[in-house]
Amino acid sequence: MTDTPIEEATAGYFVAEIRKWGDSKGIIIPAKIRDSIGLTNGDFVEVKIGKVKLTLDNAKCYVCMACQHTFETSDEHPYCPACDAENLREIQE
Numbered sequence: 001m002t003d004t005p006i007e008e009a010t011a012g013y014f015v016a017e018i019r020k021w022g023d024s025k026g027i028i029i030p031a032k033i034r035d036s037i038g039l040t041n042g043d044f045v046e047v048k049i050g051k052v053k054l055t056l057d058n059a060k061c062y063v064c065m066a067c068q069h070t071f072e073t074s075d076e077h078p079y080c081p082a083c084d085a086e087n088l089r090e091i092q093e
Contacts, residue, residue: 014030014033016028016029029045058074059072059073059074060072060073060074060078060090060091061090061091062078062080062088062090062091063088063089063091064080064082064083064085064088065085065087065088065089066080066083066085066087067080067082067083067085069081069082069083070091
């Protein structure tokens, strides 16, 4: 499994590796995240599916005006990965 920067994970967003689980595939929710939002067995979660881009060519840095989360993305139509808001301000480096 790839090391994931869990300490950098934000509410509603983290990167997970798909792993073999019997005849299926699954993801593991790290204990630190699970405990921070109070998940237990039997809870339902909403999953947003997308493949992680391994390179950020032409990436721009943004700050979310709703939650102040700062992030980089090369998406053509960026949104905040922490709260899904689209009200963003580009940060010039």
